[in-house]
Amino acid sequence: MSEFLPNLWFILIAVLWIGYLFLEGFDLGVGMHMLVSARSESDRRVMLNTIGPVWDGNEVWLITAGGAIFAAFPYWYASLFSALYIPLIFVLLGLILRAVSIEYRGKGHSARWVSLWTWTLGLGSFVSAFGIGAALALTSTGLPLDKNGDMTGGPFAWFNGFAVLGGIAVVGFALVHSANFLALKTDGPVRERAARFAWPWGIVCLLPIALWAIWLVVTSGSVLAWVGLVIAVLGAVWWAISARARKEGQAFLALGVFIVIGAAAIFAAMYPAVLPSTTNHAWDLTIHNAASSTYTLGVMSVVAAFGVPIVLAYQAWTYWVFRKRLRADIIPENVPFEAAVAPAAGTVPLAK
Amino acid sequence: MHYAALDPLLIARWQFGITTVYHFWMVPLTIGLGPVVAYFQIRWHRSGDERFYRATKFWGKLFTINFIMGVATGLVQEFQFGLAWSQYSRFVGDIFGAPLAMESLLAFFLESTFLGLWIFGWGRLSRRVHTIVLCFAIGASILSAYFIIVANSWMQHPVGVKLVDGHPIMTNIWAVLGNNTAIWAFTHTVVGSFMVGGMFLLGISWYQLWQRRKDGIDTVGADGRVVAGENPDIPGRDVADHRLWLSSLRVGAWVAIAAFVLVFITGDQQGKLMFVQQPMKMAAAEAACDTTTDFSVLSYGAWNAESCHSVHDVFEVPGVLSFLANSNFTTPVKGVNELIPEYEQKYGTTAPDGSKINYVPLMPVTYWGFRVMITLGGLAALAALVALFITRKGTVPRPKWLMVLALVGILAPFGANSAGWVFTEMGRQPFVVAPNPTGVDGVFLFTEAARSPNVTAGELLFSLIALGSLYLALMVVEVVLMVKYVRGGAASAIPELGKKPDDTDSGIKAPDDVLAFAY
Numbered sequence: 001m002s003e004f005l006p007n008l009w010f011i012l013i014a015v016l017w018i019g020y021l022f023l024e025g026f027d028l029g030v031g032m033h034m035l036v037s038a039r040s041e042s043d044r045r046v047m048l049n050t051i052g053p054v055w056d057g058n059e060v061w062l063i064t065a066g067g068a069i070f071a072a073f074p075y076w077y078a079s080l081f082s083a084l085y086i087p088l089i090f091v092l093l094g095l096i097l098r099a100v101s102i103e104y105r106g107k108g109h110s111a112r113w114v115s116l117w118t119w120t121l122g123l124g125s126f127v128s129a130f131g132i133g134a135a136l137a138l139t140s141t142g143l144p145l146d147k148n149g150d151m152t153g154g155p156f157a158w159f160n161g162f163a164v165l166g167g168i169a170v171v172g173f174a175l176v177h178s179a180n181f182l183a184l185k186t187d188g189p190v191r192e193r194a195a196r197f198a199w200p201w202g203i204v205c206l207l208p209i210a211l212w213a214i215w216l217v218v219t220s221g222s223v224l225a226w227v228g229l230v231i232a233v234l235g236a237v238w239w240a241i242s243a244r245a246r247k248e249g250q251a252f253l254a255l256g257v258f259i260v261i262g263a264a265a266i267f268a269a270m271y272p273a274v275l276p277s278t279t280n281h282a283w284d285l286t287i288h289n290a291a292s293s294t295y296t297l298g299v300m301s302v303v304a305a306f307g308v309p310i311v312l313a314y315q316a317w318t319y320w321v322f323r324k325r326l327r328a329d330i331i332p333e334n335v336p337f338e339a340a341v342a343p344a345a346g347t348v349p350l351a352k
Numbered sequence: 353m354h355y356a357a358l359d360p361l362l363i364a365r366w367q368f369g370i371t372t373v374y375h376f377w378m379v380p381l382t383i384g385l386g387p388v389v390a391y392f393q394i395r396w397h398r399s400g401d402e403r404f405y406r407a408t409k410f411w412g413k414l415f416t417i418n419f420i421m422g423v424a425t426g427l428v429q430e431f432q433f434g435l436a437w438s439q440y441s442r443f444v445g446d447i448f449g450a451p452l453a454m455e456s457l458l459a460f461f462l463e464s465t466f467l468g469l470w471i472f473g474w475g476r477l478s479r480r481v482h483t484i485v486l487c488f489a490i491g492a493s494i495l496s497a498y499f500i501i502v503a504n505s506w507m508q509h510p511v512g513v514k515l516v517d518g519h520p521i522m523t524n525i526w527a528v529l530g531n532n533t534a535i536w537a538f539t540h541t542v543v544g545s546f547m548v549g550g551m552f553l554l555g556i557s558w559y560q561l562w563q564r565r566k567d568g569i570d571t572v573g574a575d576g577r578v579v580a581g582e583n584p585d586i587p588g589r590d591v592a593d594h595r596l597w598l599s600s601l602r603v604g605a606w607v608a609i610a611a612f613v614l615v616f617i618t619g620d621q622q623g624k625l626m627f628v629q630q631p632m633k634m635a636a637a638e639a640a641c642d643t644t645t646d647f648s649v650l651s652y653g654a655w656n657a658e659s660c661h662s663v664h665d666v667f668e669v670p671g672v673l674s675f676l677a678n679s680n681f682t683t684p685v686k687g688v689n690e691l692i693p694e695y696e697q698k699y700g701t702t703a704p705d706g707s708k709i710n711y712v713p714l715m716p717v718t719y720w721g722f723r724v725m726i727t728l729g730g731l732a733a734l735a736a737l738v739a740l741f742i743t744r745k746g747t748v749p750r751p752k753w754l755m756v757l758a759l760v761g762i763l764a765p766f767g768a769n770s771a772g773w774v775f776t777e778m779g780r781q782p783f784v785v786a787p788n789p790t791g792v793d794g795v796f797l798f799t800e801a802a803r804s805p806n807v808t809a810g811e812l813l814f815s816l817i818a819l820g821s822l823y824l825a826l827m828v829v830e831v832v833l834m835v836k837y838v839r840g841g842a843a844s845a846i847p848e849l850g851k852k853p854d855d856t857d858s859g860i861k862a863p864d865d866v867l868a869f870a871y
Contacts, residue, residue, distance in 0.1 A: 045871070048871045049870070049871050052468070052471075052472055052870055052871045053468040053469060053471070053472035053473075053870075054465075054468055055468075056423060056464040056465070056467065056468050057461065057464045057465035057468055059423075059427075059464070060456060060460050060461045060464050060465075062427075063426075063427065063430050063456045063460060064453065064456040064457050064460075064461065066430045066431055066434075066456075067430060067449065067452040067453035067455065067456045067457070068453050068457075069449075070433065070434065070441065070445060070448070070449030070452055070453065071445075071449030071450045071452065071453035072449070072453075074441055074442055074444075074445020074446065074449055075442055075445070077433075077434045077441055077445065077449070078434050078438035078439070078441035078442045078445070078804075079438065080434065081431060081433075081434025081435045081438065081441075082434060082435060082436070082438035082804035082806055082807055083806065085435055085436075085804070085807050085811050085815070086811060086814070088431060088435060089435070089814070089815045089818060089819070092427055092428050092431060092819070093818060093819070093822060095424070095427050096424040096425065096427065096428075096822060096826070097822070099420055099423055099424040099427075100420055100421065100424050100826055100829070102420075102871065103416065103417070103420035103871075104417075104420070104829065104833060105871065106870075106871045107417065107833055107837075108833070108836075148805070149438075149442075150438070150804070150805050150806040151806045152806065154808075155807075155808055155810065155811045292445060292446045292449070292522075293446050293516075293521045293522060295521070295522055295523065295525075296446050296447070296449075296450055296521075296522045299450060299522070299525045300450055300453060300454075303453070303454055303457060303458065304457065307454075307457040307458050307461075308457070311457065311461045311462075311465075314462070314465055314466070315461075315465055318465055318468065318469055321469065321473065321476060321477065322472060322476075332847075337587060337840040337843050337844045337847065338587070338840065339839035339840060339841075340560070340563065340586055340587065340588055340589060340839065340840055340841030340842070340843060340844075341563055341566075341567055341586070341839070
């Protein structure tokens with residue numbers, strides 16, 4: 001029993017991170033595409049509204065992943081978050097900016113207002129995607145931790161090639177994944193351009209994440225991770241064929257298989273470490289020495305067994321409710337409003 | 353000694369305080385406004401009354417403007433225990449992480465997903481489902497508060513644990529979830545949030561009714577009763593508009609008054625617990641140096657926390673302190689000077705770094721925090737009562753200063769909430785996990801032992817400045833947007849009100865498609 005629960009929670013936390021990458025992957029990518037591939041304001045509105053009803057629910061996957069690590073592996077939570085202090089502060093700044101931009105962008109009516117929040121939305125999405133990628137890559141390859149689990153070597157001791165690779169990897173993946181998503185969820189010029197971005201540019205964008213997975217799986221030698229890697233590569237091939245043939249549903253599904261199985265392979269390659277120490281492997285945080293007590297893990301297992309299926313059910317229902325493709329020609333005109341005071345009162349209207 | 357500005361502990365504490373108090377400006381408005389929006393939507397569905405439709409849309413719009421800021425700043429809350437307080441996270445992880453994870457899995461997922469469904473679901477979901485979706489989101493926001501307060505209350509009063517190798521290990525989740533500290537803190541916090549919602553409605557509706565009178569739309573008849581009019585040149589300024597604001601104002605006032613009664617009851621219960629669970633916090637809240645039965649109304653002094661001899665009581669009410677603590681007028685309440693030796697005997701006299709432990713919280717903060725909370729809460733309730741009386745004939749008086757007062761009154765319950773939290777959190781110092789007098793020995797943690805050892809003052813200063821300036825900028829944006837939408841009135845949330853009946857060119861689009869573009 002004492003072996004079973006930490007294993008279960010390792011898997012659950014992997015599922016939460018993978019779910020986050022899959023769902024927020026297209027949210028963050030759409031944010032970046034609003035800067036990269038949109039050509040007009042109506043393009044941008046179509047793009048933003050594809051994620052409008054769902055992005056906030058998707059972001060909770062990250063919060064839950066954080067909370068679950070805290071509850072199930074407090075030593076992992078404490079060491080990882082304090083070691084990656086600077087990059088995670090950037091992730092938070094990015095996520096805050098993105099969230100507020102999504103909500104406030106359409107609430108002002110001047111061109112300057114809209115353009116300002118478009119930039120913060122795109123940059124916020126980019127910074128968060130990059131930071132989360134860097135953090136996950138460093139989690140998988142390790143940090144210079146001492147015996148207590150604290151990082152040594154100063155505030156930037158985490159910085160290395162893996163951090164950069166991981167950052168680029170998640171940004172690249174998000175760009176392709178969201179292009180698939182936009183091709184699937186819209187009609188008109190946005191759909192066209194998204195499909196043209198996915199193929200052939202997707203190949204380039206997916207290279208870093210593939211490199212990360214291959215490196216980790218090969219160095220770990222875990223059989224399970226190898227199996228995952230092979231399936232993920234097959235998923236990527238299926239994605240390439242369908243993206244090229246403009247089979248939008250299949251392309252989205254295939255890249256989904258790629259990220260889900262590929263990220264699972266990365267977690268399998270890490271196992272049983274949750275955060276290796278590059279200073280001394282005796283100080284690795286593993287599912288054994290970082291875990292909460294059996295009682296706490298048991299309580300949380302009951303909660304998860306009850307909560308996770310319900311969350312999956314209602315989030316799936318949300319996607320069903322908003323399953324229609326969006327088009328630019330059904331955007332309602334943005335009606336500016338003025339202060340509800342009598343014109344004679346001599347007040348200056350707020351909106352132009 | 354460190355220079356104060358470069359002491360990582362001090363910066364980390366300021367950062368936690370600033371980000372948390374800021375977050376808790378958005379949260380009470382979310383919790384307080386949500387149920388009111390749901391109430392209006394249900395009334396609209398039951399009666400078909402136009403004013404309730406407008407109320408749902410208008411208050412719902414302000415709700416979403418505010419909600420997103422709560423979401424954005426809440427991210428920091430989930431992460432910052434690990435970021436700046438890793439030793440704390442290691443110490444409490446076996447217990448503290450559980451309610452946080454439950455919050456996101458059982459409550460926040462529901463709240464975020466269903467609010468997205470509500471915002472984008474107009475015309476797409478059936479009316480019935482659309483209302484249920486909103487109710488779920490609102491219920492989840494309250495459930496969310498419960499789990500967070502369970503976590504906080506464990507820091508105030510650790511229960512349900514045993515000590516293994518110097519670390520608390522959870523033995524009973526029901527004790528943690530049913531912690532009496534949590535029950536009263538949760539109810540107190542939620543009804544305190546309802547006061548925020550109530551005063552928000554009252555202030556803004558007052559402004560709108562005042563504006564209608566100023567523009568000559570509403571007049572007052574010979575009997576003093578309102579004569580509601582309309583001005584077809586201004587979007588939304590019809591007769592239904594008057595009823596929208598009057599209903600909102602009176603609902604807001606009643607909510608604020610009812611909530612205050614509950615705030616009083618729950619606060620009293622919470623206080624009585626606190627006299628037993630953290631006697632030093634309550635003695636400091638009273639600036640009671642010596643054991644006494646009297647409640648201080650005004651005290652001053654050189655409140656150096658290390659000596660409690662220079663506090664002068666200007667005015668005290670005999671017996672009231674005993675009544676607050678024990679429900680009688682005679683049992684004395686222990687003062688700071690009597691408590692210090694008790695704490696030293698139980699929890700030690702010297703910190704690991706060799707310095708003497710100071711068990712007395714910053715008394716000016718606890719003393720005034722407590723009083724500001726009570727005063728602002730009471731003033732708000734009084735104002736709501738007066739507002740109900742003044743508006744009994746259907747509108748507000750002409751004077752501008754009354755309108756300004758009603759708008760400023762919105763801030764009072766916000767201030768009360770912040771003061772209460774600053775009091776309860778700073779009153780717990782020097783502990784981050786306060787010892788439970790009747791609990792397991794050794795389950796407590798000093799704040800100075802809680803921070804991340806590897807995070808430098810420079811990193812903390814960077815994040816404090818970065819987060820602080822972003823928060824400041826976003827506060828300006830939120831207030832600007834709120835003001836803009838408030839001034840726009842109902843038409844700001846319902847663009848159709850701005851259209852003249854002869855505008856038919858935009859009628860070709862299918863409404864459910866149009867409504868999918870909320871952003």
